[in-house]
Amino acid sequence: MNQKTKGYTIREATKKIESYCAYQDRCHKEVNGKLKEMGMIPLAIDTIIGQLIEDRFLNEERFAKSFARGKFNIKKWGKNRIVNELKFRNISKYNITTALKEIDPQEYLNTLDTLAIKRLGQISESNIQKRRKKLADYLLYRGWESHLVYEKLQELIK
Known part of the structure; x- marks a missing residue:
């Protein structure tokens, strides 16, 4: 040291x-x-x-917007995870709200759908309750809102 x-x-x-x-x-x-x-x-x-x-090298609003777009488009993170990561970086509530507007609502739901279907195909569990839990845990960890996750579970696993 x-x-x-x-x-x-x-x-x-x-x-x-x-x-x-x-x-x-x-x-x-x-x-x-x-x-x-x-x-x-x-x-x-x-x-x-x-x-x-x-000199415009540093701009929190621009950072928050590109962070939100990037994490959603590339890593397929949900809004909860994006918000938590921005809060961790001490980004203001105003800039977080502005950043979330960068995500198209329809594209957001389509991404959740695609992600859930893909993950469900990877889960080899035969017990329905365990399949549901594994899928829910995965989506919640990635920051998707619980009400959207549970609606998706009802739709995909009957």
């Missing part, structure tokens, strides 16, 4: 963090953590974050 961290000037740190943010949208928490890792003091961190916001 006796590592020496390279000392950065504010200008060097800003350039490094600008490329970090340009590579992919980041939230304030991630950037703050990265700057702390670089050994920056709190005053320097505030200065750099202010500059990043001003």
Whole structure:
């Protein structure tokens, strides 16, 4: 644990963090953590974050929207999981609400349907109750709302 961290000037740190943010949208928490890792003091961190916001490298609303779109489209997460992950990253309630509007309601239900059918095909359990539980657990873990999950269970497993 006796590592020496390279000392950065504010200008060097800003350039490094600008490329970090340009590579992919980041939230304030991630950037703050990265700057702390670089050994920056709190005053320097505030200065750099202010500059990043001003130069549009850092934008919480843009981050929240791309995060919600990406996790839904690529990982097939439900809204509950997306909301929890955004809260973990200290994203404001307003930005979370805005981000969830990025998800088309019809596409959301279609994705749930596709995901449930695919997963049901992978469950080899013969007991109906155990099949239901396995499917419900899977969908709930991925963040789908319980009322939607239980409606889907009624529809698929009779």
